[in-house]
Amino acid sequence: MTIRFIHAADLHLGSPFKGFAGLPGKMAETVRESTFTAFRNLIDHASRTRPDFLLIAGDVYDGEDRSLRAQEQFRQGMEMLRGAGIPVFVSHGNHDHLAGSWVRFSLPDNVRVFGPEVEKAELTIRGTTVTIHGFSYPERHVTEPVIGRYPPAGGDAVEIGMLHGSIRGDEAHDVYAPFTKDELLEKGYDYWALGHIHKRQLLHEQPPIVYPGSLQGLHRKESGAKGFYDVAIGRGKASLEFIPAGALVFGQAEVECAGIRHADEWLERCMDRIRAFREANGPGLLDLRLSGIDEGAEGMFNDAPESEWLEFIREAAMRDCPDVGIHRITWERAAAPAVPGGLFRDVLDELVSWDADGWKSRLTDLYGHRQAYRFTGRLDEESIREIREEADRLLTEGLMKGGRAE
Ligand SMILES: [Mn+2]
Known part of the structure; x- marks a missing residue:
């Protein structure tokens, strides 16, 4: 019995890409459009390969005001997945926290957006219960640990935690919702879908604790291929495939x-x-x-x-x-x-x-x-x-x- 899902994070739809205006020809436009192109690549992959569900672990939007265009593109992508019968679970991060002010769009009913408190969503896939735990940032700066509010795993369900944040003591990044690897492992989940750090990394293999990295490089320091993970979880074992999605x-x-x-x-x-x-x-x-x-x-x-x-x-x-x-x-x-x-x-x-x-x-x-x-x-x-x-x-x-x- 294998569950297959996609884990993406840090889409930053609508990122303004300052400082690229001087590029010749169509390059400037390609750069400006790149977060949207990468998003379409993600949606195309999902529609084509039909995973059981899709996880987006924070920073869907680049700005707390969620531009109309970014929201419309996101809504269209979600509609496509609805047509393909794919549920989506979204937690918002520090860039698109819930306290921002933005024009509301309604999302189709295949999309579940987590609220400001850690909560769980449940779905049944071919007879197996899958439980997904997550929360959205209520405000921009969530500097207190939130990991303590995630319940430990119990029972037969496949359990997944979604968390937008960083390892405690990581000086290189703004520290949000800090945690340690041991704190994550102690929950007994089958997979941790992380977001916030834009560099792709596997913090732990079995069970996987994963930053997929940003979907599209946002500036020159985010170099190399960017994309998302296509994940399969079978009997106590997971396999991950990285799928590049960036436009450039x-x-x-x-x-x-x-x-x-x-x-x-x-x-x-x-x-x-x-x-x-x-x-x-x-x-x-x-x-x-x-x-x-x-x-x-x-x-x-x-x-x-x-x-x-x-x-x-x-x-x-x-x-x-x-x-x-x-x-x-x-x-x-x-x-x-x-x-x-x-x-x-x-x-x-x-x-x-x-x-x-x-x-x-x-x-x-x-x-x-x-x-x-x-x-x-x-x-x-x-x-x-x-x-x-x-x-x-x-x-x-x-x-x-x-x-x-x-
Ligand atoms: Mn981010």
Whole structure:
């Protein structure tokens, strides 16, 4: 007796994808549409392969105001599954918590949305009872543990827990509804369908404790194939198959620049990497990291503004691999040019002196803004470091080029 279901999470329908407007051709639109395309891929897979049910473990929508378009697309997908006789269980997460204000759509009756308290849903599949436990975030910040409110498994039913949250003590992410692996295992469930962490991972094999990751990469740090799990649970044993669903893959490629003196040599090396990426991943957005820049290459790069190099490679990529966009180029220079003292140095030193809290306090207005926070990425240590480096680079180059900073 095998139960088969699909586990997806973090769809982030309607994610605005800030910072991609400069991409040529249809790429910008492909990026903007990507969460919807990935969602359609999920629905198509389910309609075609007819699992017993579908689980969505939080963050269906990117914003608490759930745009009309995102809701309409979601409703249509649910209607299709209703037509195919597939029940759906949804728990909302920190991005689409229940306290947001949004225009209401009615969902078809195959969809069960969990309320703010941990509750259970039951269904019978070919004579086997399946019990699904879950809850939706009543508000954006659920920082208290909720795991204690899940009842332990009892009886013969196949029991599944849905939980949007993170492992206690995981410093890399905002901690929501924290739990430990042991706390999950102690419940005795047959499967834990997690959401919130966008990187796919298996925390435990039997019984499986699973983050399927985001359905579509949402920015360049969410690189590699994205999708969902197709799960089969038989007698005390589960098997999982990862199904890619993303419309495009975020990736990085390194371009070795030693010995390059002419732009056409550089172009050829870049195109080799772009074609290899296309071969391995299909459509995508690529960051090019230029390494091994010797003095000659440095001289060549300095003869044109960085924006022009980016435009140059974007156009070449569009001719050859139209579905691979070049997101950005970074120059890995051996040593940064020396910056004279004075005002610029003071500004750079000031930036470097701020710690994470310093950055957060300076960005409070922006991050706390009702609309703006959706367009700002997560302000973690890594993004702070990137912002600082980028500021450093812009100031330094602006200074070197006599104020021609972009
Ligand atoms: Mn999420």
